[in-house]
Amino acid sequence: MSKMTFSGRKIKSSREDIIFEVITNILLVVACLIVLYPLYFIIIASISNPDYVIAGKLSLYPIDVTFSGYRKIFKFKNLMNGYKNSFFYAIVGGALSATLTLFAAYPLSKHDFSGRKPFTIFLLITMFFQGGMIPLYIVVNKLGLRNTPYVLLIVNGIQVWNLLVTRSYFKTNHIESLSEAAEIDGCSHFGYFFKILLPISKPIIITMLLFYAVWQWNDFFRAMIYLDKPDFQPLQIVLKELLATAQVSSAIYDLMEDQEALTEMLRAAEQMKYGVIVIATLPMMVVYLIMQEYFVQGITMGSIKG
Amino acid sequence: MQPNKSATVINGIKPKPTLAHRIKHRFITRGEWQLYLLILPVVIYFIIFHYAPMYGIQIAFRNYSITKPIMEAKWVGLNYFERFLKSPMFPQLFKNTIILSFYDLFIGFPFPIIFAVILNQTQSKRIVKFSQTVTFAPYFISMVVLVGMLHLFLSPTSGMVNKLLESVGIDPIYFMAEAKWFRHVYVFSHVWQRTGYQAIIYFAALTSVDPGLYEAATIDGATRLEKIWYIDLPSITPTLVTMLLLSVGKVLNVDTQRTLLMQSPTNLVTSEIFGTYVYKVGLINAQFSYSTAIDLFKTVINLTLLIIVNQISKKLTEESLW
Numbered sequence A: 001m002s003k004m005t006f007s008g009r010k011i012k013s014s015r016e017d018i019i020f021e022v023i024t025n026i027l028l029v030v031a032c033l034i035v036l037y038p039l040y041f042i043i044i045a046s047i048s049n050p051d052y053v054i055a056g057k058l059s060l061y062p063i064d065v066t067f068s069g070y071r072k073i074f075k076f077k078n079l080m081n082g083y084k085n086s087f088f089y090a091i092v093g094g095a096l097s098a099t100l101t102l103f104a105a106y107p108l109s110k111h112d113f114s115g116r117k118p119f120t121i122f123l124l125i126t127m128f129f130q131g132g133m134i135p136l137y138i139v140v141n142k143l144g145l146r147n148t149p150y151v152l153l154i155v156n157g158i159q160v161w162n163l164l165v166t167r168s169y170f171k172t173n174h175i176e177s178l179s180e181a182a183e184i185d186g187c188s189h190f191g192y193f194f195k196i197l198l199p200i201s202k203p204i205i206i207t208m209l210l211f212y213a214v215w216q217w218n219d220f221f222r223a224m225i226y227l228d229k230p231d232f233q234p235l236q237i238v239l240k241e242l243l244a245t246a247q248v249s250s251a252i253y254d255l256m257e258d259q260e261a262l263t264e265m266l267r268a269a270e271q272m273k274y275g276v277i278v279i280a281t282l283p284m285m286v287v288y289l290i291m292q293e294y295f296v297q298g299i300t301m302g303s304i305k306g
Numbered sequence B: 001m002q003p004n005k006s007a008t009v010i011n012g013i014k015p016k017p018t019l020a021h022r023i024k025h026r027f028i029t030r031g032e033w034q035l036y037l038l039i040l041p042v043v044i045y046f047i048i049f050h051y052a053p054m055y056g057i058q059i060a061f062r063n064y065s066i067t068k069p070i071m072e073a074k075w076v077g078l079n080y081f082e083r084f085l086k087s088p089m090f091p092q093l094f095k096n097t098i099i100l101s102f103y104d105l106f107i108g109f110p111f112p113i114i115f116a117v118i119l120n121q122t123q124s125k126r127i128v129k130f131s132q133t134v135t136f137a138p139y140f141i142s143m144v145v146l147v148g149m150l151h152l153f154l155s156p157t158s159g160m161v162n163k164l165l166e167s168v169g170i171d172p173i174y175f176m177a178e179a180k181w182f183r184h185v186y187v188f189s190h191v192w193q194r195t196g197y198q199a200i201i202y203f204a205a206l207t208s209v210d211p212g213l214y215e216a217a218t219i220d221g222a223t224r225l226e227k228i229w230y231i232d233l234p235s236i237t238p239t240l241v242t243m244l245l246l247s248v249g250k251v252l253n254v255d256t257q258r259t260l261l262m263q264s265p266t267n268l269v270t271s272e273i274f275g276t277y278v279y280k281v282g283l284i285n286a287q288f289s290y291s292t293a294i295d296l297f298k299t300v301i302n303l304t305l306l307i308i309v310n311q312i313s314k315k316l317t318e319e320s321l322w
Helices: A002-046 A050-054 A068-075 A077-109 A116-128 A133-142 A150-154 A160-171 A173-184 A189-200 A202-218 A221-226 A235-243 A250-255 A259-302 B005-010 B019-029 B032-061 B079-086 B089-108 B110-121 B125-140 B143-154 B160-167 B179-207 B211-219 B224-248 B256-262 B274-284 B288-317
Strands: none
Touching: A002 A259, A002 B110, A002 B125, A002 B143, A002 B179, A002 B224, A050 A259, A068 A077, A068 A259, A077 A116, A077 A150, A077 A160, A077 A189, A077 A202, A077 A235, A077 A259, A077 B032, A116 A160, A116 B032, A116 B288, A133 A221, A133 B032, A133 B274, A133 B288, A150 A221, A160 A173, A160 A202, A160 A259, A173 A189, A189 A202, A189 B032, A202 A235, A202 A259, A221 A235, A221 B256, A235 A259, A235 B143, A259 B125, A259 B143, A259 B179, B019 B032, B032 B079, B032 B288, B079 B089, B079 B288, B089 B110, B089 B179, B089 B274, B110 B125, B110 B179, B110 B224, B125 B179, B143 B160, B143 B179, B143 B256, B179 B224, B179 B256, B211 B224, B224 B288, B256 B274, B274 B288
């Protein structure tokens, strides 16, 4: 008797399971399409004849494929310079920030370190109370960092959140017991940190490098505040001038005498915009797809309290 | 094993170690100086780039100009605060910031939770993995590029959204210039960009739920929706509360950079917020003291809100940030 009701329920729930699976799958596919379509559109627009793009004819596949947009982009000196600068900031800045973060996170992860509590409080305070934009600007100015490439490597270079994530990684149990064993063996803190802890902490090292590098690559605000000269500008500032401005209004368009030249210019600019988005985002997308696990891990670790 | 120095000190009659002794013991014998050395660069960094600016906050109370040292600037007390509170900008900034922030919070909050629950309920591991990979991707697009994409897609002449509207007979809308559209575009583009990223945290909380709970619920005849309601949602509550607390603590800190990029001269009525105004007053108009006063006002309100909300949360749910 009881067996029958049990199996009866099982059939009911399995039908429910199927319905549920169908619904969730549909929802997920819709979510993926909402994310993917704009990205896909940008790619096909970057290699299509701009006339079709401007006329809104483009929808599912590229029309009249041309790479003239990309050819123009690669000749655009400011953009290429920004590209080069951003690689420098992402790699050098990422490495510098990650190194210092790892260094500081280790002492903070040691429960018997006499400075653990004061330093933790010292760092946490800055998460909730900041001097603000102008006082920081004054400090950077006084140090003579404005209009130097170092400013982007240093300012906001250490993020407390990343420190906490690294600390909680070092704190996980198997690592703590290892540290105790090393101490009994007469291993110094340096010896333990560099020879034992770092070699087994590859995931967090990579995660930190990636987080800082992606942040450096995508940040524009500090450059906008601290850099005036084009030489050191990162890619995002060049992009900002190209992309994030409202279009030429139609009033100005009508006023322009040489309409044909302007139309041609706008036409080329339109196609270039799509191409610029592709080449600016591609490096980060490649890094993301290869290193996805590390990003996910870093974010999940950050949500663990303590 | 090498002879331990501290052992000889402890041998014999044990004198009460003096402070100097204790410090020496910790620092030298136990090698703590190495730990201090490791953390030193970060401490120096924070002193220079976080604590020195805190010292600089006093320019909010002084008539400061960049050519003179801070201490030489004349003390004017709460002058700048008074000026700000009396200025017509204050109510506008306050309203815009609060509305944008809460709109963003309440629309943006449910999406990652719903998405994570759906992921967790999906049996096919391949679909779960694929959806996660896809939806996380926009997180890696820079704000500048995102706003650039908005300009392209929402353009009144060539953007695909307006072409779509046109095909159903609606006149083109200039989304990026009209004040009444700013908030919607801001909030929903933000949802597009961050839902997958934020869902990761909730999904991690869900996957750590004991599978025995689901089995027990199945035997008790619970439906899938009941399982979501009684197992999934309670298991992400701690994460949810922490995330909400952090968000409320940033209510007046709503994304300055994103807003600045999305501003146009015609949508300032709704898009001028505390952060963007601080930037313009301070760095464009070079009114350093006034800008700092507004900034400080904002920080203090944020901090107060955070403390209040944290206290309430402590009482109600026993979840708190500290």
